[in-house]
Every structure is written in structure tokens, then in C-alpha cells.
Amino acid sequence: MSTTVDHSGDPDPVITDPIGTAKTLRNRVRAASLVGTTIEFYDFYVYATAAVAVFPALFFTGENDTAKLLASMATFGAAFVARPIGSVLFGHFGDRVGRKATLIGALLTMGIATFLIGLLPTYYSIGLWAPIILTVLRFCQGLGLGGEWSGASLLATEYAEDGKRARAAMWPQLGAPFGFILANGFFLVLTVIMGFTTLADSGSSHAFLTWGWRIPFIASVIMVIVGLYVRFSLEETPVFKKAVERAEPVKSPVLEVFKTSWLQIIQGTFIMLATYVLFYLMTAWILSYGIGSASVGGLGIAYRNFLVIQLIAVLMFAAMVPVSGWLADKYGRRSSLLVITALIVAFGLVFGWFIAPENLGTGENLSLVRLVVFLAVGMALMGLTFGSMSAVLPELFPTNVRYTGSGIAYNGASILGAALTPYAAVWLNAKFGVSAVGMYLSAAAVITFVALWFSPETRHVDMVEVGKK
Known part of the structure; x- marks a missing residue:
């Protein structure tokens, strides 16, 4: 602590504490990046949950349950087409105007779209306009999240202390499991209070399907207000300020x-591929597989029961995110991710042994312990691969294109690794069984392993000087 005297006539000393001020500022940045991504991912997962359990019955017609689920998954995938567009749109302003203002715009885009989904009439009220508008709003959700992740990651990394950048960058990554817990926890509480189990057991006229499902969407507006309050209190990042000073x-x-950075975009996209495939298998697809009827290749678990299992498993995701940041700072981004990706390849190869109906059982005869172990392992691997990504991708790009470049890589991977994954997994399971779904994951992880093998180690790069000749 240092003491200085104000010589303007006031004899009292003015106490300054630059160390304490920096610590307070970093705590505020952590809160802003965590709160913002938690809200964004909450909005995203609320839709993912409804796309499996609600939307097939309310927005799509026909007698074939698999066809309706595939149609719902297609609207789910629309957001991933929008995310790279969002990364370009918000990246343009993030790299030209600044991180703070752009993050506020991304949060509003996602929040307004989610709120409007909660007010949307169903197919039985307005016909084909219902799935059309639903798809448009889902697209807007994707635009918002496409701009959110890059900005939050840059907020964390560009304020980070030397040698602790991956640990600082893990804070926005925690928004993913926290948002998932909030979204699925909200749905779980509602189904318990309203007595909803599954569509087959409860019927299409159940109160949950009539109006209860709308509550998590509409309630998101409260979280958006909180997020806006936190983000308005921030200053621009010091790294971007230096870039502005240097024109x-x-x-x-x-x-x-x-x-200037096309190679880094390709590297970043494929580095993220396995992470996306794993996550959306462990969240969106596994939910449809778990609650699906045994007659069509599912496990026949009650919707409410499966939400509880997922919420338990996602705690492993949250627990491993800080571990990932620590490993990346201590051993390097590339080294730690190569080992983790190899484990993901192996995990994909044991899908059939773990959760094929003939091994796991179905309905009341299902081995609950085996299923929980499977989900816990998958979510733990997800936390380990995801936690350091908000350091890895920004470290590939210069400051003047960092928002745009990291966003395009991150969200470009979303098309290859997430938009197709739930749809492809439903089809693969229906045609070839659950082992084929695991092979899909292993193949994606092999591609990521190769991308990592040829990528540079970025642990010691200077965020101000990276990319300069």
C-alpha cells in the first residue's frame, strides 16, 4: 500500500491501494463474464430441454414421434447456423468499438428472443407460422450467443494476470454448467409442482404443456436485467485500450x-470440434435417448427422473472446469488438451458397453448406477476440454481481430460439432444403435487430436504482442 499527500491544501493523506483496486476490478470482471455467460447458456439450454420434451408435441404435427423429434432438433440446430453470423456481426463491433458495448448488445439479443419464445402461440393456434417463428427466434438466440462467448472470454483473458490466464478464462466457461443447472433445475421444479412426467403419461392437455413450459422462457428477462446491471459497471479492457492508443x-x-489469421481460424475450429460433439451428446441427445420409448430404441426413463440424473452429472462438468484452467496454466494448453482428447476418443468407443439397452436395461429394469457413471464421466471430460478453451482460442489472434477471429472459430465449430450432432445421433441410434453414436464422437475427437498436434503452444504468448511481425 502506498500513501500520498494531496498538496492542494487538504492536509489529510489520500490512501491509494493499487493492488486492492486491481483485485476488486478482476473480481468484477469475473462476475461480469460469469453472470453473462450463465444467462446466455441458460437461455440456450431452456430451448434445448423444451426441444426434446415439449416442442415436438406443440409445434410439429404427424403420427411419427421420431419424425417430430427430428423436426424439433432441426429448429434446435438453426441457432448453430446463426452463431458464426453472430460472431462476425458482434465481432465487427467488438474489435472496432470495444468489448463492453458489444457484450451488452449480445445479451439483449439473446434475452429478447428467449422472452418472445415464451409468448409464442403453438401450431394449434396459428398453424405453420408457429414453427416458422420459433425457428426465427431460435436463430436470434444463436446470433446472441455467437457474440457473447468471444466477448466474455476476451473480457477475462485481457484482464488476467501473467501466468494465470487460463484460470481467469475459466470463469466465463463456468456459465455453461451453471446455465444448464438453472435451466434444467427450473424445468425439474415445474414438472414436480405440476405433476408432469412424460407426454405419453400426462397427455397433451396437461397444464405443463398448455402454459407451464413458458415460465422458464419468460422468467429469463429477470436474469437479463441483472446481467445488464453488472456489465454496465465495467470499463473497457486494458489490452483493447492499448490497441486504440496505437490506432x-x-x-x-x-x-x-x-x-491475416485464416490458419488460426481453421486450427481453432477443429480444436473445438470434439468439445461441441461431446457436450451436445451429453445434454440434448442423451435426454431424447433417455426419455425415448424403448420400442423406438430409447431407455424409457421418466422425463423428471432423467432431469435429476443429468443435474447430478453436470456437477462433474462444473467441478472440472477450474481443473482444466489449472492444468492449462501449469502444463500448457496443447499438452493437457492432447491427453484429454485422447480420453474422449476412448470414451466414444465404450458407448455401447455403457448404455446400449441390452447392457443398461430399460424402464424399471435400467441400471441407474451405470447410467450415472456414464454421464458423470462424459461431463467430467466435457469440463476438462471446455474449461481452457476461452484462453486457447483468443490466444491465437491479434487484438484488432481477436473478438472476430475467436468467435468465428468457436462458432464455426458449432456448425460442424453441435448443429448436426443431436440430429445425427438420433438418426444413427435409430439405424445402427447407440455404439454408432459413440463412434461419431470418437471420429470427431480424432480430428481434434490432429488439429491440436499441429497447433502451437500459447501459454506464454503476450496478448498485446500476439500476431505482430
């Missing part, structure tokens, strides 16, 4: 990033 921002970040 480094460019007129068209998207053109500049493809001109």
Missing part, C-alpha cells in the same frame, strides 16, 4: 482476420 483497430475485422 490498431481496423475498418473491417472480418476481412482482416481472413487475410
